Each structure stands twice: as structure tokens, then as C-alpha cells.
Amino acid sequence: MPSIINILKKEIIIYCPLCNGSYSPRDIATIEQTGNVALIHSKCPKCAGSVLSLLYKDLLGITLLGMATDMDFNDALRLKDADYINEDDVLEIYQMLNPVDLNNRAESIKPIGQSWNL
Numbered sequence: 001m002p003s004i005i006n007i008l009k010k011e012i013i014i015y016c017p018l019c020n021g022s023y024s025p026r027d028i029a030t031i032e033q034t035g036n037v038a039l040i041h042s043k044c045p046k047c048a049g050s051v052l053s054l055l056y057k058d059l060l061g062i063t064l065l066g067m068a069t070d071m072d073f074n075d076a077l078r079l080k081d082a083d084y085i086n087e088d089d090v091l092e093i094y095q096m097l098n099p100v101d102l103n104n105r106a107e108s109i110k111p112i113g114q115s116w117n118l
């Protein structure tokens, strides 16, 4: 069975969602394919915008869901199996960028209800 990306390259003209420029086959690369589902990266030769697309092939045809990204192909390949970012990761980065002694700030935090005393 031909891969989804080969069908796409041969039978469909794909347009850049950012500028409507058309892709050539060399602008499209497969990151991963499993069965009838493929993750592809495309880079527009006109505007240099990149799109990550999830392709799914069934009896009705090929469904394509795309998302604009600033990742190049190698970034997408490197990050496709990376761990998810959770709330603790975000807080850790925030605290690294904004070092504050939270123990000294505790006395300046007041309950919200105090500002509504009439």
C-alpha cells in the first residue's frame, strides 16, 4: 500500500494556509507514519511558514488537520516523543525567570475579602 504522503504528493495540490502559495513535494516531509495516519511537516517556499499536519486516510479519502508552527522539520522530529509540559514545569520556569523569596512575600498577601469591607 502506498504511503499517505506519496498519495498526497501525487494526487493533491496543497496550498499554504498562511499565504496560499503552493507546495511542491520537496517541501513536504513525513515525521512519522503509523498505518493510515501520518504526521507531516511542510514548509512554504513562498512565505517560509511551517505547518504540522496530521493526515488520516480512510474509505472516504484523506483528512488533513494542520497547525501553523515555528518548528522546522528537525525540531518536530526531535520533539514528537518529548514529554508533555505540566503546570509544575511552567511554575519552575516562571520562578527561574522571576526569582522571588516567597517567604518574604507571604505577609503582603491579604485575603480578597479584606478589600470588600464596608
Ligand SMILES: [Zn+2]
Binding pocket: 016, 017, 018, 019, 020, 021, 044, 045, 046, 047, 048, 049
Ligand atoms: Zn506560505
